[in-house]
Amino acid sequence: MKSGKFWAWLTFGLGAAYFIIPLLATLEFAMRMRRGTYSFDAFAVVFGDPRFQQTFGYSVMAAIFTILLGVLIVVPTAYWIRLRMPHIRPIVEFVTLLPLVIPAIVIVFGYIRMYGSNSPLPFLASARGTDALLVIGYAILALPYMYRAVDTGLRTIDVRTLTEAAQILGAGWATIITRLILPNVLIAVLSGAFLTFAIVIGEFTMASLLNRPAFGPYLQNIGANRAYEPAALAVITFAVTWGCMSVIQMLARFAPKSANRPD
Template identity: 35%
Template sequence: MVAVADVGVVVRPRVPRGPSTGSLTRWIVLLLVGAYFLIPLYAAAAFAMETPDGGVSADVFAGIPSQEGFADAFGLSVNLALVTIVITLALMIPTAVYVHLRLPRVQRLFEGITLLPIVIPPVVLIVGVLQVAPGSLKGTPYLLALEYAVLAMPFAYRSLDSGLRALSLKTLVEASTSLGGGWFTTLFRVLLPNLRSAVLSATILTIALVLGEYTMASLDQYETFPVWMVVFSQDDAHVSVAVSLLSLVVVWLLLLGISLIDRRRGRTTTGEP
């Protein structure tokens, strides 16, 4: 007779482990990057809120709208941003879609072409534009909007290119065509809703560029928002620094809004609450 011994299973309690080396390194890198960005902003805010008697006051931010020339300069930059957005999206969306759909072999070449505004100095661009621009545009700020559209091309195309690479572009276009949709119907009712995050990213990057570009505006002799900040800093550096901080906060809030919209869209697509 063979005796079979009972085999006991020993269950060991789990011992909580400390943070792994990778997690600790990640937190260290995040803290260093955060300090790299936040310390200069803190120094700028402290300088802007410093009062002549050595105290601290936030009244400088409340007095920004009443500064001389601020309303006109900011209004001009906002109008230029709107016109630049319309021109940039109207040119880049159909072009990017067509290149991805019909000319996939020239994508690398087109990416190189869109990088030229970054490689060529703005001074060279503005001199060339002034030589070939018609006289009816030279006396209007719309010429500056066309120049901004050229500068925004690399950023807008990268955003749209990332959005198009995440889509099954041929499948969507073929499905729309099989249902009787034309080119404009496919573009506006099928592709654009799926490119919402990419279009918003291109829009915000264009706004940030227009609100921060100085060289072309100064050479064109227009007092835009960045030009006003440089000129006004000669009279009151505290207000100029405060305006710069507010512009950074506005751009960050817009980018945060894009991320929230994209996250909400992803949850709606996957059916998550």
């Protein structure tokens, strides 16, 4: 038993060192902007850059709209499949995995080809229309994570019994989804939402090719022209991502402990 614990802790320590040491080295390099001493000058420059504030704010807003769109599409779909059409669940799971296989550059070139200057919908050729396309593209990229998070949450509740009880009391479908199903899978939805947020903050390909002022292209531009600021931005991005992961772990502690029900 003691030997097993030793090797388990040794493996954990090696894995943690593999991730933490490069991050510490990046932080140390970012703090050497002032010659001969350590300082947070690189971080001050980054936070004081108007482009950082603009691009980060833009990506945060895009992430919020992406999360709302994902919840609007995924929650009713996953609920209806589990309630009435469980036989097509393997097909839906396969479709939701396609964004992991199809590169983002293929998706965005399809957007440009279909909704470019010759688009039959003039709105899509405007700045707001391009923002809408970007949000839709982000929702597609986050679909595998959002769908599986919601589907896992639905496994912890008896969807059929809750639905029948709500219908007996006279509730409609909109009421069932918004006031019964969504509160019961809220932890799972929040987990998918934070994963979506992390994806949107660091995404580069779609925002760059659609020429939107997002945070991903800003990271690439700074990395090509500066020395210490990219290291500071990398640390900031890691902090945001790890913060999202930590929030997911904390929220998971409050998730219901009921056992999964077989389909």
